[in-house]
Amino acid sequence: MKKGSVGLAALGLLVVWQIMAMLLNLHILPTTVKVLGVLFSEMGKDLPEHLLASLWRVTASMLLSVALAAPAGILIGQSDRLNRIFSPIIYLLYPIPKVVFVPIIFLFLGIGDIAKIVLIFLILFFQIIVLVRDQAAAIQPQLILSLRSLGAGRRALYRFVYLPASLPAILTALRQSVGTAVAVLYIAELFATQKGLGYYIYFNGSTLLNYPAMYAGVIMMSLLGLGLYFSVDWLEKWLCPWLYAK
Amino acid sequence: MLQVEQLWFSYPHGKPIFQGFDWKVKRGETWSILGSSGCGKTTLLYLLAGLRQPTSGRVLIDGQLLIRPRPQTGLILQDYGLLPWATVRHNASLGLMVRDFYGSDGTHAPVRKEHVLGTDYWLERLGINSLTDKYPSQISGGQRQRVAIARTLAVQPDVLLMDEPFSSLDAATREDLQSLVSGLCVEHGITMIIVTHSIEEAALLGQNILLLNDPPNNAPSIFSNTQAGEPEYESSSAYQDICQRLREKMGVQ
Numbered sequence: 001m002k003k004g005s006v007g008l009a010a011l012g013l014l015v016v017w018q019i020m021a022m023l024l025n026l027h028i029l030p031t032t033v034k035v036l037g038v039l040f041s042e043m044g045k046d047l048p049e050h051l052l053a054s055l056w057r058v059t060a061s062m063l064l065s066v067a068l069a070a071p072a073g074i075l076i077g078q079s080d081r082l083n084r085i086f087s088p089i090i091y092l093l094y095p096i097p098k099v100v101f102v103p104i105i106f107l108f109l110g111i112g113d114i115a116k117i118v119l120i121f122l123i124l125f126f127q128i129i130v131l132v133r134d135q136a137a138a139i140q141p142q143l144i145l146s147l148r149s150l151g152a153g154r155r156a157l158y159r160f161v162y163l164p165a166s167l168p169a170i171l172t173a174l175r176q177s178v179g180t181a182v183a184v185l186y187i188a189e190l191f192a193t194q195k196g197l198g199y200y201i202y203f204n205g206s207t208l209l210n211y212p213a214m215y216a217g218v219i220m221m222s223l224l225g226l227g228l229y230f231s232v233d234w235l236e237k238w239l240c241p242w243l244y245a246k
Numbered sequence: 247m248l249q250v251e252q253l254w255f256s257y258p259h260g261k262p263i264f265q266g267f268d269w270k271v272k273r274g275e276t277w278s279i280l281g282s283s284g285c286g287k288t289t290l291l292y293l294l295a296g297l298r299q300p301t302s303g304r305v306l307i308d309g310q311l312l313i314r315p316r317p318q319t320g321l322i323l324q325d326y327g328l329l330p331w332a333t334v335r336h337n338a339s340l341g342l343m344v345r346d347f348y349g350s351d352g353t354h355a356p357v358r359k360e361h362v363l364g365t366d367y368w369l370e371r372l373g374i375n376s377l378t379d380k381y382p383s384q385i386s387g388g389q390r391q392r393v394a395i396a397r398t399l400a401v402q403p404d405v406l407l408m409d410e411p412f413s414s415l416d417a418a419t420r421e422d423l424q425s426l427v428s429g430l431c432v433e434h435g436i437t438m439i440i441v442t443h444s445i446e447e448a449a450l451l452g453q454n455i456l457l458l459n460d461p462p463n464n465a466p467s468i469f470s471n472t473q474a475g476e477p478e479y480e481s482s483s484a485y486q487d488i489c490q491r492l493r494e495k496m497g498v499q
Contacts, residue, residue, distance in 0.1 A: 146327025150341040151354040245381040
């Protein structure tokens with residue numbers, strides 16, 4: 001996706017919002033211009049602190065899930081035996097909406113950052129493990145035979161075949177999960193915290209009734225999701241150049 | 247150099263493919279293994295490569311029992327087996343990278359670190375040195391097979407095993423690569439064994455031809471074809487004659 005067209009689409013949406021707000025003239029729907037003004041002034045106050053808290057939680061969850069789910073997916077995908085053992089478990093757990101575990105996670109892990117990170121991690125973990133497992137299982141047998149005939153044992157196969165072959169799957173899983181991760185981040189930050197964009201949005205919208213600030217938080221959360229999405233895109237271009245070779 | 251002794255092999259729940267099969271290959275010989283689909287020619291090649299193990303009997307190379315792939319044996323497959331995420335140079339260096347990865351452990355790489363000609367030499371020799379930064383998806387089938395050949399020859403094998411390496415290439419590229427590979431094998435004293443279903447290719451490349459029949463195979467059916475590899479062999483009467491004999495033996499019109 002070209003950055004120019006994304007920028008143009010964003011501008012179009014902001015214009016539509018501005019027109020709608022002017023037409024409806026409601027207290028709960030301030031104009032784009034007003035919200036953007038508040039957003040810039042809030043950036044000089046405590047909004048960056050909330051943004052950083054959210055960014056840390058979602059980034060830590062992403063890194064943790066890649067670190068654990070990618071090797072697990074590769075291991076399961078390249079071994080029929082492990083696949084037979086673990087796939088039914090994944091099959092059972094994957095479709096469960098992990099948000100329902102919020103109270104349980106808070107009960108077991110307390111109300112700090114760890115619980116919030118684990119909640120997002122649970123969602124990403126299953127997305128990544130499923131895609132990486134399928135990718136590792138789909139590697140052409142000829143590729144493995146070629147490498148084995150060159151002397152490669154299990155360790156070299158992981159290094160030269162399974163890991164690079166799984167990179168696109170890891171990044172695709174991350175890209176697909178970014179939206180969900182940010183949505184769950186919002187829910188996680190509604191509980192037992194005073195830092196984070198989720199808290200900022202909820203507090204301004206429900207307690208202070210400061211709707212322009214609430215919308216500023218919504219924009220910032222959208223930018224967080226967009227930034228993560230673009231980062232994954234950039235990582236893919238950097239780590240998987242062969243996907244873009246023409 | 248290469249001995250197959252009392253080889254028995256069958257796939258799980260399958261009928262035997264080899265039953266007490268014996269076969270010998272001397273150093274520097276060129277062999278074609280010919281047969282119709284399902285006769286076990288690829289299975290035999292994988293057994294020689296150490297990628298499969300006999301049900302009973304044994305495969306020896308230089309008197310050593312083969313229990314796993316041997317670092318000095320090269321294998322080239324029909325669909326090249328190139329890593330899609332690696333450039334031509336990276337793919338061609340792969341065998342040497344695997345050796346560096348393990349060090350000279352005698353299992354994955356030869357104990358004695360031999361002088362090798364290097365990837366650049368083979369890339370140039372195979373005429374693909376201008377493609378070093380391309381990915382496999384960016385080059386033609388013939389060029390991909392050249393990369394696979396460069397990768398295999400870069401590890402300086404003494405045995406080269408090939409499984410229908412030219413069958414998916416167009417006629418001109420196929421002829422070009424056939425003469426290039428057989429020339430390089432002679433030049434470097436490499437024992438070459440090529441599996442093919444093409445009678446013409448078997449006759450053109452193998453100074454000896456092993457014909458496999460419908461399984462189970464118990465005794466080798468060998469044809470001597472000593473003039474293979476000589477210039478203009480393809481238009482000689484000896485070539486026509488061996489092709490005709492093979493056709494008759496295989497029951498092909």
